[in-house]
Amino acid sequence: MTTITALGLVLLGLMVLVGGKQGWMAFLSFLLNFGFLYLTILLIALQVPAVWVAVGSGLVVLAVTIFMGEDDLQVALPAFWTACLVAMIMLLVIIGVEHGVQVQGFGLEDSDDLEGMSLTIGVPFLSVTIAAAFLATLGAIAEAAMAVAAGLAEILQKHPTLPDQRLFLNGLAIGRQIIGTTLNTLFFGFVGGLLALLIWFFGLHYTWGAVLNNKIFVHELTLVLISFLAVIVTVPTTALVMIRRRHV
Amino acid sequence: MKKWLTKRRRWLLVFLGLMGLGLWWFTGHDQRLYQPPLARVEAVHTLNTTRTQDQFENQDQEVTQRLRLRLLNGRQAGKTFEINNQYVKSMGLNQAYRVGDEVFLTQLQTAHRPYRATLGDRKRDRAVIMLFWLVTALLLLTLGRAGGFALLSVLINSVGLGLAIELDLKFQSWNAFWLFASLAVLFAFSSLSLVLGWSKKMVATLVATFLGTATAVGISYLLLQMTGERGVYYESMQYVTQIPRPLFLAETLLGSLGAVMDEATDIIATLFELTTLNPAIGVRELFLSGRNVGKSIMGPLVNVLFLIFMADTFPSALLYLKNGNSLAYTFNMNMSLGMVQSLVSGIGIVLTVPLVSCFAALLLGRRKVK
Incomplete structure (x- = not known):
C-alpha cells in the first residue's frame, strides 16, 4: 500500500467516525475536488483556454464544497451565490494583479527542476497562473461565506423582523469573529508550501530588495494577499446577499 | 450607511487615502535606493x-x-x-x-x-506594496480593530518565521522539524492571544490546538514509517537546501496549524456561549454540540488547504504533461507531496473535533461542579 492510500483511508475512517454521514460527504467532496483539479490541468494541457477552464471547474468546486459541506439550504444557497459573486470579482482582481506583477511560469531558482524540459509548450503561462490563483482562493471564499451565512441564518431564525441595516452590521460582527483565525489559516497554509524557498533566500543572503521583486516570492505573496482580499470581500457580500434574498 | 461613516472612520479613510498616494509615489521614485542596477x-x-x-x-x-x-x-x-x-x-x-x-x-x-x-x-515592488495597502485598507474599513489585530498577528508570525529560519540556518545539523515545531507553539500562542485576548477561552483553545496538531503529525509519521514512505517523492520537493524529510514534516505541521487553530477557536467559542446561555448544561451535551459544530466546519477547512496546496503545482504539472510524461508520473513528481500534506492536515482537522469538544466539555463541566 502506498503512503497516500494509507493516509487517505485513515482520513476517511476518522471523518466517518467523527462526522457520520457528514464526514463521509466531507471526504467525498475532497475526492471530487481532487478529480476536478486534475481534470482542469488536463484540459489546459489540451489547449483549452486556462482561465475559462478554471472558471468552469471553479464553479463546480464551489458547489461541491458548499453543498456537500452544509445540509441546510437556508445557509448553503446564499453561501453559494455569495461565493460565485465574490469569485467573479476576485477573478477580475487576479487578472489585473497578475498582469501587473508578471510572475507567470518559473523563476531562476527553478532552473534545476527545468533541466531537460522543453519550455516552448505553446500554453500561455500567464493564464495558467491566473487559473491557479483563482482556484487557490476558492476554498477560503467558500469557508468564509458559509460561516457568515450560517451565523446570519441563525440570527434571522431567532429575529425574523430584524431591520436590514442591523442584519448587515451583524454580518460584519460575525466577520470580526472569524477574520483573525481565517487569515492565520491562510497564512500558515501558504507558509506550509513556502518554507523551503524562504530558507533558500535566507541562506543565500538575498537582500530585502531582491526578495521583494523576486518572481517566485512575489507570486506566492500575491497569492496570500489575494486570498486575504477574497475573505475580506466575502464578509460584507454575504450579508448583502442575505438581505437581498429576504426581499425576493 | 450614514452611521457607518463615523468621524473616526472619516479620519481613517483620509489617512489610508494619503498613505496610498504616498506609497504609490514612493514606489515610483525608489530606484536609487536599490543597489543592483535598474x-x-x-x-x-x-x-x-x-x-x-x-x-x-x-x-x-x-x-x-x-x-x-x-x-x-x-x-x-x-x-x-x-x-x-x-x-x-x-x-x-x-x-x-x-x-x-x-x-x-x-x-x-x-x-x-x-x-x-x-x-x-x-521591478515588482509597486504592485506588491499597493496590493498590501489595499488589503490593509479594506480590512480596517470593514472590520475595524478586529481586522487590524488579525493583520498584526500575521505580521508578528512572519517576523517569528524569519527569526526561526535564521536559527535553522545557524544550526544546520540540528533537526529542522523540532525547531519549527517549537516555533509552531509560539505561533499558536501569539496568534491566539491577539485574536482572543488573555482568557480561559484562549488557554483552552491553545491546548486543544497542540493536542490536535501533535496527534495528527504523530499518527502520520507512524503511517509514513509503516508504509515505508512508498509513493512519497521527497526528491520532487522544490528549493531544498537541507535534508528534505524533516523540512517536509515541518512544512506539513505549519500548514495544518492555522486550520486547526481556526477550527478549535470556532468550537470553543460556541461551547463557551452555550455555557453562558445555560450554566446547567452537562458535559455530554457540550461534547455533542462541539462535535456538531466541528462536523460542519471540517469539510470546508480541509478543502481550503487542499486547494492552496494543489493550485501551487499547476504550472509545473502542466510542463510535465506537455513534455510527454504520463499522468501517474506527473502526479508523483508534482502533487504527491501536496497530497500527503493535505491528507495529514485533514487528519489533524478531523482529530481536533473530538479532542477539542472533549477537552472543553470537561473543562467547562468541572468548573460548574465547584
Whole structure:
C-alpha cells in the first residue's frame, strides 16, 4: 500500500467516525475536488483556454464544497451565490494583479527542476497562473461565506423582523469573529508550501530588495494577499446577499 | 450607511487615502535606493518572430525584441543603451517587455560602448506594496480593530518565521522539524492571544490546538514509517537546501496549524456561549454540540488547504504533461507531496473535533461542579 492510500483511508475512517454521514460527504467532496483539479490541468494541457477552464471547474468546486459541506439550504444557497459573486470579482482582481506583477511560469531558482524540459509548450503561462490563483482562493471564499451565512441564518431564525441595516452590521460582527483565525489559516497554509524557498533566500543572503521583486516570492505573496482580499470581500457580500434574498 | 461613516472612520479613510498616494509615489521614485542596477524600457521593437516545434510537437513562437534601456540608478544613471531580449510566446521563463517597464540588470558592463547587461527580475515592488495597502485598507474599513489585530498577528508570525529560519540556518545539523515545531507553539500562542485576548477561552483553545496538531503529525509519521514512505517523492520537493524529510514534516505541521487553530477557536467559542446561555448544561451535551459544530466546519477547512496546496503545482504539472510524461508520473513528481500534506492536515482537522469538544466539555463541566 502506498503512503497516500494509507493516509487517505485513515482520513476517511476518522471523518466517518467523527462526522457520520457528514464526514463521509466531507471526504467525498475532497475526492471530487481532487478529480476536478486534475481534470482542469488536463484540459489546459489540451489547449483549452486556462482561465475559462478554471472558471468552469471553479464553479463546480464551489458547489461541491458548499453543498456537500452544509445540509441546510437556508445557509448553503446564499453561501453559494455569495461565493460565485465574490469569485467573479476576485477573478477580475487576479487578472489585473497578475498582469501587473508578471510572475507567470518559473523563476531562476527553478532552473534545476527545468533541466531537460522543453519550455516552448505553446500554453500561455500567464493564464495558467491566473487559473491557479483563482482556484487557490476558492476554498477560503467558500469557508468564509458559509460561516457568515450560517451565523446570519441563525440570527434571522431567532429575529425574523430584524431591520436590514442591523442584519448587515451583524454580518460584519460575525466577520470580526472569524477574520483573525481565517487569515492565520491562510497564512500558515501558504507558509506550509513556502518554507523551503524562504530558507533558500535566507541562506543565500538575498537582500530585502531582491526578495521583494523576486518572481517566485512575489507570486506566492500575491497569492496570500489575494486570498486575504477574497475573505475580506466575502464578509460584507454575504450579508448583502442575505438581505437581498429576504426581499425576493 | 450614514452611521457607518463615523468621524473616526472619516479620519481613517483620509489617512489610508494619503498613505496610498504616498506609497504609490514612493514606489515610483525608489530606484536609487536599490543597489543592483535598474533600467526603464524606453523603446521596443520586435526584430523577428519564428515558429518553433519541440520534440513533443508543441507549437510556440520565439520572439526577439530590441529594447532601448535608460539606467535609473548608480553612477551611470541617465545613460541609455540597447540590448536584445529573447523570449518564448508562452513566457515560461523569459518575458516580453513593454515601454515603461522597469527591470533589474545583472552583469552590467559599462566600461566602454556598447554596454552589455543581462535582464534580471522585473521591478515588482509597486504592485506588491499597493496590493498590501489595499488589503490593509479594506480590512480596517470593514472590520475595524478586529481586522487590524488579525493583520498584526500575521505580521508578528512572519517576523517569528524569519527569526526561526535564521536559527535553522545557524544550526544546520540540528533537526529542522523540532525547531519549527517549537516555533509552531509560539505561533499558536501569539496568534491566539491577539485574536482572543488573555482568557480561559484562549488557554483552552491553545491546548486543544497542540493536542490536535501533535496527534495528527504523530499518527502520520507512524503511517509514513509503516508504509515505508512508498509513493512519497521527497526528491520532487522544490528549493531544498537541507535534508528534505524533516523540512517536509515541518512544512506539513505549519500548514495544518492555522486550520486547526481556526477550527478549535470556532468550537470553543460556541461551547463557551452555550455555557453562558445555560450554566446547567452537562458535559455530554457540550461534547455533542462541539462535535456538531466541528462536523460542519471540517469539510470546508480541509478543502481550503487542499486547494492552496494543489493550485501551487499547476504550472509545473502542466510542463510535465506537455513534455510527454504520463499522468501517474506527473502526479508523483508534482502533487504527491501536496497530497500527503493535505491528507495529514485533514487528519489533524478531523482529530481536533473530538479532542477539542472533549477537552472543553470537561473543562467547562468541572468548573460548574465547584
